[in-house]
Amino acid sequence: MLTRAAGMVAAFVAGLALVVGAILVVRHLTAPSKPELPVIPENRRPSVESAARACAPLSVPLLAAQIDAESGWRPDADSGHAQGISQFSPATWKEWGQDGDGDGKADVWEPRDAIPSQARYMCHLYDVVKAVPGSGTRTGATRLALAAYNAGPNAVLRARGIPEILETRGYVDKIMNDLLPKYRKSEEKYRRSEAKHAGRASASPSVPSSAPPSSDPSASASGASPPATRQP
Numbered sequence: 001m002l003t004r005a006a007g008m009v010a011a012f013v014a015g016l017a018l019v020v021g022a023i024l025v026v027r028h029l030t031a032p033s034k035p036e037l038p039v040i041p042e043n044r045r046p047s048v049e050s051a052a053r054a055c056a057p058l059s060v061p062l063l064a065a066q067i068d069a070e071s072g073w074r075p076d077a078d079s080g081h082a083q084g085i086s087q088f089s090p091a092t093w094k095e096w097g098q099d100g101d102g103d104g105k106a107d108v109w110e111p112r113d114a115i116p117s118q119a120r121y122m123c124h125l126y127d128v129v130k131a132v133p134g135s136g137t138r139t140g141a142t143r144l145a146l147a148a149y150n151a152g153p154n155a156v157l158r159a160r161g162i163p164e165i166l167e168t169r170g171y172v173d174k175i176m177n178d179l180l181p182k183y184r185k186s187e188e189k190y191r192r193s194e195a196k197h198a199g200r201a202s203a204s205p206s207v208p209s210s211a212p213p214s215s216d217p218s219a220s221a222s223g224a225s226p227p228a229t230r231q232p
Contacts, residue, residue, distance in 0.1 A: 037186040038179070040064050041073055044085075047100065047112050051119035057126050057141060058119055061187050065179035066118070066146065069171060075111050084108040086118035096121040121149065128153045133160055139176070146172045 040048055040060070048067075052060045070087040071077035082089050088097065093108045098120060101112035108114055122145055129135045129144035147162040148155070150171045155163045162172060 037182050037189065038064075038068060039186055039190070040183075044073065044111055044115070047115040051116045054116070054119040055123035055126065057138065057145070058122060061180055061183035062142065062175075063115070063119060063122075064183045064187075065175045066122075066149070067115070068179050068183070069175050075109055075114075084114045085111045086114040088114065088117070092121070093117070096124070125149055125153060129156060132156060143172050143176060146175055 044067075048060055048063050052058045052063055067073060067085060070082075071085045073085065075085045077084060077087060079087065083093070088108050093106075096117050097106040097108060097113065098117045099106045099113060100116040101110060106113050106117070125145040125148040126141055129141060129148060132144050134140040135144050143162060144156055147168050151163050151165055151168040155165070155168075162169060
C-alpha cells in the first residue's frame with residue numbers, strides 16, 4: 001500500500017513538473033522581445049560622420065535620429081512639401097542645398113548632398129535660436145533648433161520657443177525622448193564593436209617572411225646569395 005501511494009505521489013510530482021515546464025516555455029515564447037536598437041545604414045555612415053563635424057552642437061546620434069524622424073532613411077521620401085532623406089522644402093533647399101558628393105550639382109534626392117546640407121542648416125539654426133529663451137542649455141538649444149528645422153526659424157522666433165504646432169512638438173519629442181537616446185546607445189555599441197575588432201587586428205601576430213635555405217653549397221660556403229630565378 002505504501003509503495004502504491006509513493007508511486008502516485010511520484011507520478012503527481014512528475015506531472016506537475018511537466019505542467020510548470022510547459023507554462024515557462026509558453027511564457028518565454030510569448031514574452032515581448034526586447035526591441036533592437038536602430039542603426040545607421042552602412043552606406044550612409046560616412047556622410048553622417050562627416051556632417052556631424054560641421055559644428056560643435058551636432059553629433060552622429062543627433063543627425064541619425066533626425067534623419068530617422070524625417071524620412072526613415074529613405075532617399076526617395078516625398079511628403080508633398082518636403083523631399084529627400086533630410087526632407088528639405090524646395091525653398092529651403094535652394095538656399096541651403098550643397099554639392100556634397102562632388103558631382104557638380106546639389107541634388108536633394110542624393111543623400112551625400114542632403115545630409116551635409118542638413119548639418120549645415122542645423123548649424124545655422126543653432127545660431128538663430130540663441131536669442132530665444134531656453135537656448136542656454138545644450139538640450140534646450142537642440143530642441144529649439146529641431147523645432148526651427150520642422151516649422152521654420154521664423155515660427156520659433158515669433159513664438160519665443162517651440163511653437164504650438166502639434167506636428168512640430170511631436171517631431172521634437174520623438175527625436176529627443178525616443179530616437180536620440182536609442183541612437184546614442186546604438187553608437188556606443190558600434191564603437192565598442194569597432195574597438196574590439198581593432199584590438200583583435202593589432203593583437204594578431206605578424207608572420208615574418210623568410211627565404212628558404214639555399215641548396216647551393218657554394219653560396220653557403222661563401223655567404224653569397226644564389227642567383228635569382230624566375231618563378232613560374
